[in-house]
């Protein structure tokens with residue numbers, strides 16, 4: 001089980017300073033969609049240049065032109081890139097093909113997919129690396145969480161690795177770990193903590209313990 005730190009509400013210098021505090025506890029650093037909107041793919045390059053030993057995920061939430069957008073993220077140094085599960089199969093296939101060419105990985109974000117089990121099976125057959133259940137900020141605001149959805153994709157997915165995101169905190173981590181995803185994504189649960197290193201270290205300890 002790996003730990004991904006999601007950076008969403010920071011600029012590049014603050015993001016780099018934050019990662020310095022927790023770099024020994026995380027496997028992947030996510031450049032979140034809001035950062036990409038604010039700063040562009042330069043943020044991905046800056047993070048990869050600062051931490052070449054960490055994997056960097058570009059949360060582009062690709063919806064169309066999969067091959068082209070993966071190519072641009074790869075040029076910026078991303079190791080993993082997100083594509084939306086609600087996209088057309090052709091978009092996901094194009095993304096997978098380009099990612100394989102560039103030795104990169106695709107994480108499909110299942111945010112807002114209506115029939116999760118059915119779509120997870122379909123996406124799994126397209127050769128993606130990760131399938132991720134995700135309760136977005138707007139759904140978190142009305143009290144939703146991704147725990148049931150994680151159990152659903154664990155049943156449906158046989159090829160891809162599984163991932164989970166959306167409001168995960170140290171207190172709710174044990175419920176996530178019980179379902180044994182391959183990747184746990186934590187944003188505000190670490191970035192909003194007073195002692196970020198202590199929280200990230202404890203999350204890593206619990207994840208490694210399994």
Ligand SMILES: O=C([C@H](O)CO)[C@H](O)[C@H](O)COP(=O)(O)O
Pocket residue numbers: 006007008030032033034059135136137165166167168185186187188189
């Ligand atoms: O993908 C995300 C969100 O849609 C904003 O782009 C977040 O990175 C993801 O939800 C993880 O962050 P937390 O919910 O704060 O853990």
